[in-house]
Amino acid sequence: MFDHIADAIKIPDIVRLTDNVFVARFETMKVYSALAAVRHLLETGRVRRGDTLVDSSSGIYAYALAMACHKYGMKCHIVGSTTVDRTLRTQLEILGATVEQVRPSASLKLDQKQRVERIQEILRESEANPSLGNVYWMRQYHNDIHYLGYREFADIVRREIGVDDLTVVGGVGSGASTGGLVTALRETDPAVELVGIQPFGSVTFGSEHIEDPEVIIAGIGSSIPFRNVRHELYDTMHWVSFDHARSASVELLRRHAVFAGLSTGCCYLVTRWEARRRPDRRYLFIAADTGHRYLDHVFARHEDVLPIDELAPTRVNSLDELTFPWSVMAWDRRPHRAADTDADSTATPHHHTLEETVR
Known part of the structure; x- marks a missing residue:
C-alpha cells in the first residue's frame, strides 16, 4: 500500500515484447x-x-x-x-x-x-x-540530485530482468534518467551497455547543424547544453527524425498494444534494429510517458506512417557525417565538447x- 499516489505512479510496468526485448512502461517517469x-x-x-x-x-x-x-x-x-x-x-x-x-x-x-x-x-x-x-x-x-531517484528503478531492473548481457535504450533528454539508471546498474556489472537517442537539431551530441523539417523532439534533445548529460556513459548514439519516431510509436501500439509517447517510438525503433544486429543480448527500452498528449500530432494520422521494417540507420564515424533521417555512431563512452560549455x-x-x- 502507498501513502501517496506519486509513489504508485512512479513504478514502471516491465513488459516482455519478444524473447530478448523488454519495455519499462511508465505513466510518467520523472x-x-x-x-x-x-x-x-x-x-x-x-x-x-x-x-x-x-x-x-x-x-x-x-x-x-x-x-x-x-x-x-x-x-x-x-x-x-x-x-x-x-x-x-x-x-x-x-x-x-x-x-x-x-x-x-x-x-x-x-x-x-x-x-x-x-x-x-x-x-x-x-x-x-x-x-x-x-x-x-x-x-x-x-x-x-535528479540522478538519485533512478537507483530504485535500477533495483526493479535487477530483480525483473537482471543485468547479464543487458543493453539499456533511452532518450537522452536531461541525461538523468538513462544516466542514473545505468550508473546504478553498472555498480553490479560494468558491462551493461547504454544506447542513447537524440533528435536532429540538438546540441547535446552535436547534431545542431541538421534541422528536422517537421519538429525537434524536445523531450530527448536540447538547444542548450545540459550539465546532467554525462556523455562518457553512452556506448552508442542514434539520431532519429520525427517521422521515423512517429511511425514507430504507431507500430508499437499496433503490434504490442503499448500506447506511449514520441520518445518511446524512437526507443522502440532503435531497440528493434539493435536487437536484430546483436540477438545474443537482452534489451530494455524506456517508455517515459503515455501517448495521450501526442494524440493529435502522432497518432491521429496513423494510416500514413512509414513501414518501420524497411527503415535502417546510416552508420557514421563522426558528427560531420550525420545523415537525416536516421544515423547511428559508436560513441564508446567518451566525453564531448558540449559537456564543457556553460550550461546557462x-x-x-x-x-x-x-x-x-x-x-
Whole structure:
C-alpha cells in the first residue's frame, strides 16, 4: 500500500515484447527524479516545507515536480513551454502549482532561452522582496540530485530482468534518467551497455547543424547544453527524425498494444534494429510517458506512417557525417565538447550555483 499516489505512479510496468526485448512502461517517469530530489533537499536542509520550488518544463517534469510538491508540502511554480497543453495545465493548477507559459517561439532554442530568463527574473524578484518567501530553482537539466531517484528503478531492473548481457535504450533528454539508471546498474556489472537517442537539431551530441523539417523532439534533445548529460556513459548514439519516431510509436501500439509517447517510438525503433544486429543480448527500452498528449500530432494520422521494417540507420564515424533521417555512431563512452560549455549560456548574466536556495 502507498501513502501517496506519486509513489504508485512512479513504478514502471516491465513488459516482455519478444524473447530478448523488454519495455519499462511508465505513466510518467520523472516522478522518480522529482520525488528523490525534493526528499534530498529537505533532508539536507537546502529547503524547508512551504518553500517554493520553481523550474522550467515542456511537460513531463512539470507534472512530476507538482506531484512531489503535493506530497512534501511545498509550493510549486512552473515556467512552461507552449507545449504544456490545457489538460496538463489544469492538472497542475488543481495540484496547487502556479503555471506561466512563455510566449510562442519560432524555435526550441528561443523557447528554452525565454524560460530560463523568466526563472532568472523570479529569482531576482525573490531576493529583492523577502516577503515573497523562499524560492529554490530545481534545475532539472543541471543539478545532479535528479540522478538519485533512478537507483530504485535500477533495483526493479535487477530483480525483473537482471543485468547479464543487458543493453539499456533511452532518450537522452536531461541525461538523468538513462544516466542514473545505468550508473546504478553498472555498480553490479560494468558491462551493461547504454544506447542513447537524440533528435536532429540538438546540441547535446552535436547534431545542431541538421534541422528536422517537421519538429525537434524536445523531450530527448536540447538547444542548450545540459550539465546532467554525462556523455562518457553512452556506448552508442542514434539520431532519429520525427517521422521515423512517429511511425514507430504507431507500430508499437499496433503490434504490442503499448500506447506511449514520441520518445518511446524512437526507443522502440532503435531497440528493434539493435536487437536484430546483436540477438545474443537482452534489451530494455524506456517508455517515459503515455501517448495521450501526442494524440493529435502522432497518432491521429496513423494510416500514413512509414513501414518501420524497411527503415535502417546510416552508420557514421563522426558528427560531420550525420545523415537525416536516421544515423547511428559508436560513441564508446567518451566525453564531448558540449559537456564543457556553460550550461546557462542562453541565460541572463544572473547565475546561481547548482544547489543555491534563494532566501
